Amino acid sequence: MSKELIAAIESQEALADASGELAEAREEALDHYLGKPYGNEVDGRSSVVMRDVADTVEWIKPSLMKIFASGDEVCKFDPQGPEDVQQAEQETAYCNYILNQKNNGFLILHDWFHDALLQRNGYVYVEHKIEKRPSKERYQGLSDDELALLMQGEPEVLEHEAVPTDLGVVHNITIRKLEEHGNTVICGVAPERVKVAADWDKVSLQGCPFVEIVSYPTITELRQNGYDVDDDISDTGGGQENNFRMQARDESSDPEDQGADPATRRVRTRYIWMLFDYDEDGIAELRKVVIVGTTILENEETDLTPVASITPLRMPHEHNGQSIDDIVADLQLIRTTLTRGFLDNMYLANNGRFAVDANVVSLDDMLVSRPGGLVRVNGPAQGAIVPLLHPQEGGSILQAIEYVDTVRENRTGVTKYNQGLDSQSLNKTAHGMNQIMSASQQRIELIARMFAETGVKELMLLIHAISIANGRKPEMIRLRDEWIAVDPRSWKTRFDVSVSVGLGTGDRAQQAQQLTQLLMMQKEGLQIGLATPQNIYHAAVKFTQSIGYKDAESFWTDPSRQPPQPPPPNPDMVKAQADMQKTQMQQQADQQKFVAQATLTKQSEETKIAAQQQMDRERMAFEASEKEKDRALQIALAEIAKQKDVELARTKEDFALQGVMHQEHVRQMQSAQKDTLGQDVSTTQATLQQVIEVVQQLAQAINAPRKVVRDKTGRAVGVDVGGTIRQIERGPDGRVMGLQ
Numbered sequence: 001m002s003k004e005l006i007a008a009i010e011s012q013e014a015l016a017d018a019s020g021e022l023a024e025a026r027e028e029a030l031d032h033y034l035g036k037p038y039g040n041e042v043d044g045r046s047s048v049v050m051r052d053v054a055d056t057v058e059w060i061k062p063s064l065m066k067i068f069a070s071g072d073e074v075c076k077f078d079p080q081g082p083e084d085v086q087q088a089e090q091e092t093a094y095c096n097y098i099l100n101q102k103n104n105g106f107l108i109l110h111d112w113f114h115d116a117l118l119q120r121n122g123y124v125y126v127e128h129k130i131e132k133r134p135s136k137e138r139y140q141g142l143s144d145d146e147l148a149l150l151m152q153g154e155p156e157v158l159e160h161e162a163v164p165t166d167l168g169v170v171h172n173i174t175i176r177k178l179e180e181h182g183n184t185v186i187c188g189v190a191p192e193r194v195k196v197a198a199d200w201d202k203v204s205l206q207g208c209p210f211v212e213i214v215s216y217p218t219i220t221e222l223r224q225n226g227y228d229v230d231d232d233i234s235d236t237g238g239g240q241e242n243n244f245r246m247q248a249r250d251e252s253s254d255p256e257d258q259g260a261d262p263a264t265r266r267v268r269t270r271y272i273w274m275l276f277d278y279d280e281d282g283i284a285e286l287r288k289v290v291i292v293g294t295t296i297l298e299n300e301e302t303d304l305t306p307v308a309s310i311t312p313l314r315m316p317h318e319h320n321g322q323s324i325d326d327i328v329a330d331l332q333l334i335r336t337t338l339t340r341g342f343l344d345n346m347y348l349a350n351n352g353r354f355a356v357d358a359n360v361v362s363l364d365d366m367l368v369s370r371p372g373g374l375v376r377v378n379g380p381a382q383g384a385i386v387p388l389l390h391p392q393e394g395g396s397i398l399q400a401i402e403y404v405d406t407v408r409e410n411r412t413g414v415t416k417y418n419q420g421l422d423s424q425s426l427n428k429t430a431h432g433m434n435q436i437m438s439a440s441q442q443r444i445e446l447i448a449r450m451f452a453e454t455g456v457k458e459l460m461l462l463i464h465a466i467s468i469a470n471g472r473k474p475e476m477i478r479l480r481d482e483w484i485a486v487d488p489r490s491w492k493t494r495f496d497v498s499v500s501v502g503l504g505t506g507d508r509a510q511q512a513q514q515l516t517q518l519l520m521m522q523k524e525g526l527q528i529g530l531a532t533p534q535n536i537y538h539a540a541v542k543f544t545q546s547i548g549y550k551d552a553e554s555f556w557t558d559p560s561r562q563p564p565q566p567p568p569p570n571p572d573m574v575k576a577q578a579d580m581q582k583t584q585m586q587q588q589a590d591q592q593k594f595v596a597q598a599t600l601t602k603q604s605e606e607t608k609i610a611a612q613q614q615m616d617r618e619r620m621a622f623e624a625s626e627k628e629k630d631r632a633l634q635i636a637l638a639e640i641a642k643q644k645d646v647e648l649a650r651t652k653e654d655f656a657l658q659g660v661m662h663q664e665h666v667r668q669m670q671s672a673q674k675d676t677l678g679q680d681v682s683t684t685q686a687t688l689q690q691v692i693e694v695v696q697q698l699a700q701a702i703n704a705p706r707k708v709v710r711d712k713t714g715r716a717v718g719v720d721v722g723g724t725i726r727q728i729e730r731g732p733d734g735r736v737m738g739l740q
Contacts, residue, residue, distance in 0.1 A: 002296055005289065008276055012210040016195040022320060026119040026192055029325035032332055033057065033118055046340040046347070052332035052408060053325050057117045059414045060324070063444045064113050068456065069106050070545075074099060075460040087491070094486045095463045097477050103186045111188040113451065116310045120323040121203075122455070123189040125213060125271075126306040126462040128470035129225065130182045142171040153177065184466055186459070189213055194307070201317045203454045205305050209275040209284075213307065216266040223263075227290070227297045231262035235269070235293040267292050273305040303469075306462050310455030312447045324412065331408045335401055342397040348390045360384040413443030464491070515543040533559040611728075 032053040041047040068074055073096050079088040099105040108124060116122030136158070139150065150173070159174040197210040205211050222229045270291045275284040278299070286305070290298035311321030356366055361384050362376040377384060409415045471488030478484075519539050525531035537559055544552040709718040709725055718727045 002299075005276060005278065005299070006291070006294060006296070009210075009212075009270075009272055009274065009289065009291070012197060012274065013195060013212065015198040016210070016212070022120075023192055025326075029053070029118050029120075029323060029329070032325055032329050038333065038336070046343040048336065048339055048343060050332050050335040050339055052328050052335055053118070056324050056328050056408065056412050056414050057114070060117060060412070060444055060447065061110065061113060063441070064448055064451070065106070065110060067448050068109055068451075074105070074109075075456060077460075077464070090484065090486050091464060091491055094467065094475070094477055094488070095460050098184050098463050098467065099186065099460075102183055105186075108186050108188060112310065112455070115188065115191050116312050116451070116455075117324045117447075119191045120311060120320045120326070121191050121194075122310045123191060123194045123213075124186055124308050124455070124459060125189050126184065126186050126308070126459065126466055128182060128466050129185045130180055133179050133181060133224075135177050135179055136174065137177065138172075138174045140170075140172045142173065144169070144171075147171045147173065150175070182470065184463060184470070186463070189307070196319055200319045202319060203309055203311055203314060203321070204458055205307050205309050206458070208273075208305060211273045211305050211307055213271045215269050215271065217269055218264050218266050220263045222267070222269070222292075222297070229267075229292065229297070231265075233267060233292055233295060235267040237291075237293045269297075273302065273307070304462065304465060306466060308455045308459040308462060310451045312450065314450055314454075327411045328408060331404050331411075335404050338397055338401050338404070342394055342401070345390070345393050345397070349392050352390055353388045355386040355388060357384040413441060465493070467491070468493070511546040512543060515539055515546060519543065607728075 033051075035049045035051045035054065037047060037049060073092060075092070075096070077088045077092045077095070079085045099108070112122045112124050114122070137155075139146075142150065155175040155177045157173065157175055159172075161172040162169050163172060193214040195210070195212040195214075196205065197208055200208045200210075202208075217225075219229055219231060219233075270289075272289040272291065274287055274289060276287055277284045278287055278301075279285070285301050286303070288298060288300055288302045289296060309319075312324065313322035313327070315321045351369055354366060356363070360377050360379045361381075365373070365375040366385075375381075375385070467488040468491050474485040474487040476483050477486055519536065522531040522536050522539060526533075526536065537556055540556045541552040544555050709720055711717050718725045
């Protein structure tokens with residue numbers, strides 16, 4: 001049955017190769033893009049080649065990349081029911097993660113769009129690769145148990161050394177392991193290496209009876225993909241493709257490059273998806289076949305063709321559409337011809353021809369035209385050298401070139417305005433410029449919509465299906481600023497997918513302005529039930545993305561992730577709660593008032609007690625002082641009397657010793673002493689009287705009525721004692737310390 005399968009494959013290849021003009025058109029398109037000569041150049045004349053095809057393609061690509069690659073989500077899966085919303089979001093995040101994180105999504109889309117714009121169709125291939133990567137590991141000082149644990153995976157032992165030590169034998173070992181790495185890989189395919197059934201009339205390749213991709217992997221790469229390949233396997237056989245890209249790079253058209261190492265040899269490998277009744281049950285099933293030459297490496301039944309196709313200008317009932325080269329190539333040739341004529345005319349005007357008399361003028365000197373050069377003549381130069389006048393047709397040629405530019409702008413939609421090259425744009429109104437740019441962008445937006453509705457959607461569905469078929473374990477991805485585990489094995493088959501990018505909505509500034517107005521309208525609509533918090537959340541996310549921030553979840557919180565709001569309370573319950581709160585507030589106010597009054601009363605009593613204690617302390621201090629003064633007075637009187645007695649005794653002794661004192665004199669002396677003693681007693685009595693008066697005043701002050709003096713705030717500031725106000729002294733903490 002394998003022979004019949006190979007025969008069927010070769011028959012389909014022959015039919016696909018029958019339309020040889022497609023390969024030639026693609027090769028010519030690449031030459032036009034690269035600006036290669038047309039082959040009609042004339043020696044001595046201008047050979048410039050204009051690059052209209054390249055200019056148009058390169059001006060369309062930025063708009064396409066801005067549409068598809070400016071956000072985190074290229075496409076979005078639509079939920080199939082209310083219970084499927086969260087699951088669809090996870091699958092959307094994971095598939096976009098495969099495209100943009102596991103693969104370089106920007107470059108994949110760029111190359112895919114470039115091939116389609118230039119060569120009618122662009123193709124990408126999606127597959128799940130499991131690569132076995134060898135890794136060398138070295139270990140030293142392993143015990144017997146550690147060595148046994150290491151050898152459980154049956155690695156290849158490269159070196160092993162057992163070293164005896166005081167603690168036993170240790171092992172130094174070098175091993176090689178084959179580690180498996182699985183990943184969904186997306187790669188672009190050169191259009192000339194893709195063969196499609198000749199009678200297929202759709203852009204999508206799902207259901208196509210024959211699709212073939214020709215690749216040139218090395219023997220090592222085939223083995224890493226799990227194929228058992230000999231070093232000397234032959235890849236001769238099957239139809240051949242036009243390898244004009246390798247020829248354009250000045251490389252050999254023969255992909256078999258025998259190197260020193262057979263494992264690095266590249267072999268022509270055909271990956272084929274074909275409808276074929278291999279089990280002879282009367283129904284053709286889709287099979288994947290991998291062939292090198294006539295050796296079948298893989299032949300198994302499959303569910304889908306993992307190749308996505310796009311075309312910029314779709315032709316109904318045709319797989320191959322039209323490219324930018326198809327609509328611009330003739331204009332590039334015309335502009336090239338006109339530009340060459342314009343330059344030739346300028347060259348002739350700047351370096352004109354002359355009519356000369358060969359008998360008079362040296363022809364060798366005339367053939368050399370250089371500034372300051374000499375021309376030898378044999379006679380008068382007048383009349384012997386006559387310049388030939390060439391009319392300058394530059395103006396009319398430039399007008400023709402400008403007309404061709406206008407035709408190209410109308411065909412492609414790439415104008416001076418969306419290129420920013422029109423010097424007269426400042427003289428036009430903003431509204432007029434927007435209309436011109438919007439009209440010119442319609443063709444580009446149509447190309448973007450065609451890419452989105454055909455290949456981009458299909459690519460995301462392929463990523464989704466292959467992830468389900470080859471998922472082995474959950475993977476952690478970041479969704480809405482949270483890390484979640486996604487297991488593709490639990491997904492359902494998806495058929496609904498939508499492009500999440502905004503087509504036909506203008507640039508980012510216009511989108512931001514429109515979304516701002518939308519948010520204002522939603523704010524008003526929220527009050528009357530025309531909008532929900534979820535609607536406002538989606539608009540806010542789009543606004544954040546339109547101003548350049550991809551991680552919109554860092555700025556906004558999804559209302560659906562918040563806990564549900566409780567139902568509105570019962571009005572009667574609300575009134576009862578309000579009355580209860582009012583009663584509680586009144587009770588709290590009364591309690592606070594009672595506490596304030598008790599506190600004030602307590603403070604007044606404390607003030608009175610403190611004042612009384614201060615007065616008692618002062619009275620006791622005064623009484624002690626008076627007692628001390630009285631005791632000192634008694635001591636002083638006793639000392640004075642003692643001194644007088646001593647002086648009197650001394651005087652008596654003097655009179656007795658001398659014996660000459662007259663008795664009268666003695667009497668007078670005694671009388672004088674009595675008078676002196678009387679005066680001292682009088683003085684002492686006067687002092688005692690003053691002390692008694694002070695004691696009486698103090699007793700009067702102590703027994704006088706007292707009254708607390710307060711300021712305007714009601715705070716005690718002094719004590720009125722018998723008409724005398726004594727200020728209250730307070731400490732740093734405000735407590736009463738005493739009276740001044």
